[in-house]
Amino acid sequence: FSQKFLHSETLLQSASELSKAYLIICLSVSYLSSLFSVYTIFSKVHSDRNVYPSAGVLFVHVLEREYFKGEFPPYPKPGEISNDPITFNTNLMGYPDRPGWLRYIQRTPYSDGVLYGSPTAENVGKPTVIEITAYNRRTFETTRHNLIINIMSAEDFPLPYQAEFFIKNMNVEEMLASEVLGDFLGAVKNVWQPERLNAINITSALDRGGRVPLPINDMKEGVYVMVGADVPFSSCLREVENPQNQLRCSQEMEPVITCDKKFRTQFYIDWCKISLINVEFAKLNVSVMVLVVHGCERLRLQSERKQLPLTRVDKTKQVSTYQEVIRGEGILPDGGEYKPPSDSLKSRDYYTDFLITLAVPSAVALLLFLILAYIMCCRREGVEKRNMQTPDIQLVHHSAIQKSTKELRDMSKNREIAWPLSTLPVFHPVTGEIIPPLHADSYESTNMPLMQTQQ
Template structure:
């Protein structure tokens, strides 16, 4: 009885805490096709960190909905003692978007509510070419750090893709585990992440040469973390980045009416005046016609049916006739 009363008291106190929530609202700006992040710290709820392990928990969702939009993700970083909401707004996203973040203080079970208004602006120069990298020694929250992201971009701006120095930006970021990779054998190692950097400028000759250099490795699902047999490995190692060269890709981005497609980079690009031919090829690839019924292969199952059903029935009837005869002759003799 006391346990039931205690449970009811806890439920009532939780309900009162939710009703008496301290509501605050903040506004953030985002750009279509460009990755952004919002740190969710205890300071946003007027809380102070008190050296209590995982003292605060946060849960984000679209206001009035049970979860975040499909293009937004939430992670919690124990090292930073805060969470991160990050993602890439797709083209045509309705703005503004209101997000609701519920904070829970696990020390006294106080609940507070935070509203985030996200205004999404259009992108003038969208990325037409993207580089996809898989970094093994980092977690997602590591690359959400502005300094690390700037360090990664600087490698391409100054060495590998100088043409993109004016408009290079991150278009995608996700954990390697969420993309189907396995957890590392050592818990102290990074889980890995997948990031894409895009620009409106064409790929440089250095990037094309690097893609051809690592093309034989594309057959492997993953490369060892200590694999260092690329000519530009030193640039990333000096920046503290361990790349999986088996997952290095170059993409040409094609923007359609309602979607964004990534086409694998080809060594021989079509000439600039053959856009009509490229459109015809893409249209032919997109058009799908159902095969005719008469064109489908047919097969007779009469032989399998005979072996599986008829033969056992015949054997059973012969056995029954033999047993009946034996019994009849036995009783006649008696």
């Protein structure tokens, strides 16, 4: 702007008064245009973003972390690259969650988020506003943008022939990458040879009831990819339906598919889980089933009319018990507004119930306690009565055992007392000399046998 201003100043000195006024006006317009351009660039960050997907075609929108980094303050240390962890929260405006057809995934706070799904025909012409809230996990600041999804109608929706593949060596966020999805569609187009081929939907195997893989050998969750075309299925895709391959699938063996090598370089497809759908044929089957159901229902009603008996109410009059069945739309009639119970209801006294609940178990427990106490305390015969009924020889024997036991226990408490008579030295049977003790004085007495014959 300064350069423009200096250049215009030189022109002003050499021009006439009319040309001076004209140059001043042009300079002001250029200055205002520069200010306006700066303002529009700044407003792009906060403006809503419009996208125009087609119904029945896969929609993928990447939430780039680099795009949202400008909304947060710079990194505190100059010279270092900002790599703040950023997470996203997406929801339909005015609602806590997203539409049913739209899904979202973000593996880590350091990776981009992805919105993906297949728009339905019911939402054609209705702008869907998605609120995107970005959270900076370092500064705890947030920013919010709006994504306006304008779903357009497709002339060939839906494509008449659809095939769903299960890819075992991919996660959903890896498959959503444009280059990977393009490679897969190229391989399918090489096998199928259609004029038109579109990716319809992508679903993670976890959303179909799959199990989380173990974190070993770089195992993947798996992903289902549905594609649609305008020509019938190729012979290679129909090889899964032959009896030999069906038998191998039932035995959990890989079927023999001639075109598998065209996918094997990058994609490992589970051919036993492939689904081939003819949309027109499926619609015809549904309409035929509806007609059959209605026809069976009509025949049942006619048979009921013929078989219902007549009930005689009066001798002169006969009234049929059959009533015409009036079929509705499956919606219950409106019962009006909800009327809560009035405040005039009588209060119920639970005091008696409370006493009964506590008194009956307490009385039973007290009775059992008294019976047990009588058996344990009042039914004992006593020591004297027991001794009177016991023979004397048994009492003497028992008393001798108790005395010996008491003597041994006293000896174990004090090892310095005299030894028992049974452990004293004996005389030699031949010479008559006294045999000295078999151990020294410092011998540990706790290991000494009670009888000499125990050596």
